[in-house]
Amino acid sequence: MKSLIEQSHYEILEISRDAGLEEIERAYRLARMTYGNDSLATYSVLDADDTQAILERVECAYRVLSDDASRRAYDRFIAGDAPSERPPAADAERAEAAAPEPPPGAAVEPQPPAPEPLAPAAAPEEDSGEFDGKRLRRARMRCGVDVDQIASITRINPVYLTLLEDERFDQLPASVYVRGFVAAYARCVGLDPELVANSYMARLEGIRSAQRRGWLLGRR
Amino acid sequence: MTAGLEERNQLPPGRSEATRARMIAVGGGKGGVGQSFLVVNLATALARQGHRVVVVDVDLEGANLHTCLGVPPPLTSLADFVAQREEDLGKLVLDTPFPNLQLIAATHSNLATAHPSHSRRIRMVRQLRLMPADFIFLDLGAGTDSTVMDYFLIGDDGIVVMAPEPTSVENAYSFLRAAFYRRLRLAMVSHGVRQLVTQAMDMRNERGIRTPHDLLREIQKLDPDEGSRFVATVRTFRPRIVINAVRSADDIKLGFAARSVCRKYFGIESEYLGYVNWDETARQCVVARRPLVEVHPERDAARYIGRIAQKLSGAARRPAPGGAAPQRYPNPGLR
Numbered sequence: 001m002k003s004l005i006e007q008s009h010y011e012i013l014e015i016s017r018d019a020g021l022e023e024i025e026r027a028y029r030l031a032r033m034t035y036g037n038d039s040l041a042t043y044s045v046l047d048a049d050d051t052q053a054i055l056e057r058v059e060c061a062y063r064v065l066s067d068d069a070s071r072r073a074y075d076r077f078i079a080g081d082a083p084s085e086r087p088p089a090a091d092a093e094r095a096e097a098a099a100p101e102p103p104p105g106a107a108v109e110p111q112p113p114a115p116e117p118l119a120p121a122a123a124p125e126e127d128s129g130e131f132d133g134k135r136l137r138r139a140r141m142r143c144g145v146d147v148d149q150i151a152s153i154t155r156i157n158p159v160y161l162t163l164l165e166d167e168r169f170d171q172l173p174a175s176v177y178v179r180g181f182v183a184a185y186a187r188c189v190g191l192d193p194e195l196v197a198n199s200y201m202a203r204l205e206g207i208r209s210a211q212r213r214g215w216l217l218g219r220r
Numbered sequence: 221m222t223a224g225l226e227e228r229n230q231l232p233p234g235r236s237e238a239t240r241a242r243m244i245a246v247g248g249g250k251g252g253v254g255q256s257f258l259v260v261n262l263a264t265a266l267a268r269q270g271h272r273v274v275v276v277d278v279d280l281e282g283a284n285l286h287t288c289l290g291v292p293p294p295l296t297s298l299a300d301f302v303a304q305r306e307e308d309l310g311k312l313v314l315d316t317p318f319p320n321l322q323l324i325a326a327t328h329s330n331l332a333t334a335h336p337s338h339s340r341r342i343r344m345v346r347q348l349r350l351m352p353a354d355f356i357f358l359d360l361g362a363g364t365d366s367t368v369m370d371y372f373l374i375g376d377d378g379i380v381v382m383a384p385e386p387t388s389v390e391n392a393y394s395f396l397r398a399a400f401y402r403r404l405r406l407a408m409v410s411h412g413v414r415q416l417v418t419q420a421m422d423m424r425n426e427r428g429i430r431t432p433h434d435l436l437r438e439i440q441k442l443d444p445d446e447g448s449r450f451v452a453t454v455r456t457f458r459p460r461i462v463i464n465a466v467r468s469a470d471d472i473k474l475g476f477a478a479r480s481v482c483r484k485y486f487g488i489e490s491e492y493l494g495y496v497n498w499d500e501t502a503r504q505c506v507v508a509r510r511p512l513v514e515v516h517p518e519r520d521a522a523r524y525i526g527r528i529a530q531k532l533s534g535a536a537r538r539p540a541p542g543g544a545a546p547q548r549y550p551n552p553g554l555r
Contacts, residue, residue: 001451001487003433014480033470034477041477044390045397045485054484 004053005190008078009061009143012054017075021066028062031055056187059153060143070144077142131191131199133167136182139189140165154184161185169204170211178204241274241353244532245375247360247368248395253383254464257502257512258525259359260288264511265522265529267321271354274313276324278371279361283326289316290509297327301344302336309347318514322353335367345374355532364395369402377532379460379493382478384471389478397421400432400457400486407453413439413446432486457488462528463495471495494528496521 002011010017013027034041035051035058042051064070140150147165151158160181163172172178179197186196249255259275267273277285280299286292291314300306314323336344348356358375360368372378378399382392398421405417419425420435429435432454440447459482463475475492482490499521505512513522 001433001436001454004484014483030473030476030480033473034480039477040384040386040389041474041481043386043393045393045481 004057005192007057007190009065009074012057012061013065019065024062024065028058028066031058053187053193056153056184057190060145060149060188060190063149063153064144074144077144130203131186131196132203133165133200136185136189136196136200137165139191140185143189145189150185150188153188154181156181156184164200167204167207169208172204175201175205175208241349241351241356242377242532243348243356243358243375244377244379245358245360245372246379246381247363247372247399248380248382248392249388249464250362250364250391250395251387253381253385253388253391254496254502255361255381256284256288256359257506258379258381258462258464258496259357260285261511261513261522261525262529262532263321263355263357264289264318265513265526266355266533267318268513269529269533270320271533272320272352273355273357274322274324274348274351274353275357275359276348277326277361278358278368279363280326282361284361285323285359286314286325287509288506288511289318289321289323291316291323291325294325294327297325298344299327302340304340309344310351313351317510335365341367341370364398366402369399372399373403373406377460379462381462381464382474383465384463384467384474389474392478393481396459396482396486399459400488403457404435404450404453407449408439408446409449410443410446413443416442436487454487455489457486458490459488460491460493462493465498466495467498493531494524496524496528 004012010019013019013024013031015023015027019027032055033039035046035054037048037051039051046054064074140147147158147161150156150161154161160172164178164181164185172181179201182200183193183197186193246255246259249258263273263275275285275289277283277298280302283297286294294314296306296312298312301309301312306312309324312324314325316323358371360371372395380392380396382388401417401421405414408414408417416427416429416438417435419427420429420432420438423430427438429438436447436450439450461475461478461482463471463478466472472495475495479490479492482488497520499512499516499519501516501519502512502521505515508515512519513525516522
């Protein structure tokens with residue numbers, strides 16, 4: 001019984017791990033229909049916010065799983081959940097160690113390339129703790145999507161999304177807008193929008209008011 | 221008070237699991253979605269296949285089954301059993317125009333006798349299980365009170381009927397919610413957790429519990445063991461969905477969509493058993509007081525019903541909605 005946040009892309013689309021593209025497409029279409037506006041199937045149990053949240057996860061899941069490369073990257077991530085603790089080099093060594101010895105006399109086949117790390121070595125996720133731009137970015141990469149994909153799902157200008165990740169608070173608009181961006185971004189990448197927005201905005205407000213104090217002091 | 225109607229699982233001597241009647245409860249379809257239509261036609265279809273079938277009209281306030289089957293309004297019925305005027309259910313079984321198909325009717329009663337006491341219900345279920353039948357259908361009518369819920373939960377199969385209309389969908393989910401929370405409440409042991417479940421049933425509860433998942437989180441905070449029990453119980457709740465009065469491809473998809481919503485909202489696995497298309501002769505059949513599968517076996521509706529009947533008769537014996545064999549948890553004996 002997992003919450004939306006805890007579900008993988010496969011669970012969101014209600015398909016098996018080895019689903020083919022046709023099954024993914026079918027599942028995507030059914031989900032779009034089921035959780036679309038004015039859908040009969042959700043009447044009286046899910047409200048517009050719920051269905052919106054589900055649709056965003058569905059979009060994200062579909063984009064990742066329907067593209068071979070991003071699907072493979074995603075599969076690797078959810079399979080070996082703490083590769084972030086190992087530096088990239090160790091992965092390469094491990095791959096070489098696992099490669100079978102070619103039988104004597106057989107043509108030597110080229111070794112398969114070492115698997116690339118999914119994300120730059122990052123600290124393991126904690127359950128709580130501050131949500132900063134870096135964490136948002138890690139969550140996005142975990143989903144295997146790029147900024148443009150999030151932009152098209154959330155309809156937020158990709159420039160703002162990058163500013164969020166880079167924490168360019170001086171270039172972001174008023175807090176009330178930023179909060180909305182953060183919440184939408186969070187939903188898209190499978191995080192709790194309220195938790196993340198509260199944490200991010202607290203950090204932003206803290207830094208912005210420190211900057212303001214700095215200017216005041218500077219003027220003296 | 222014991223948990224639900226679980227005692228009835230003791231089999232009488234001479235009956236094994238293999239020969240025990242399969243009890244199928246059909247509910248969720250308040251007001252005109254074709255619940256009785258479905259019960260009568262499924263029962264007839266199975267009887268024509270050679271199975272022995274008994275249909276029971278549980279809805280004392282909205283008794284319809286005898287009419288659908290062309291049985292004259294009976295002099296005695298389930299109402300007599302409920303009111304303790306008759307102790308032997310067997311005496312209330314009526315023949316129908318169809319071989320292998322029998323009926324325990326209800327007659328329109330006044331409200332005072334409409335809801336049997338808990339011990340009456342246990343007695344009824346026990347006697348039903350003793351009956352020499354392959355299938356026993358319980359038509360739950362329009363209710364969503366605890367009586368009806370219990371019947372739904374003790375069935376080997378619980379079928380929820382939906383028509384592709386918002387009113388019907390709303391009723392069906394309301395029914396499922398009630399059955400789901402009742403199932404969970406009965407499985408919880410601690411008084412405090414049971415209270416939480418009761419609170420959750422009220423959509424406007426003060427704790428802000430909006431979904432079954434919210435409820436699980438609250439329970440886990442209170443008592444992790446109950447939390448595990450909750451999760452295990454949810455897994456045993458597997459209702460079946462039938463969509464009636466289908467007129468388009470989208471209507472058919474409603475079954476899959478509802479199954480998805482059951483997963484995402486309730487966290488339960490349901491089965492989309494099948495659909496029946498809307499048929500203009502259905503009304504004529506009701507007026508004629510004969511089941512459609514008998515009057516018009518060539519129509520698509522009859523074939524779709526046949527397909528569902530096939531699935532029911534082929535279904536392996538396994539725990540279903542309330543669970544034919546729910547886990548037994550130590551029970552304090554208190555409601």
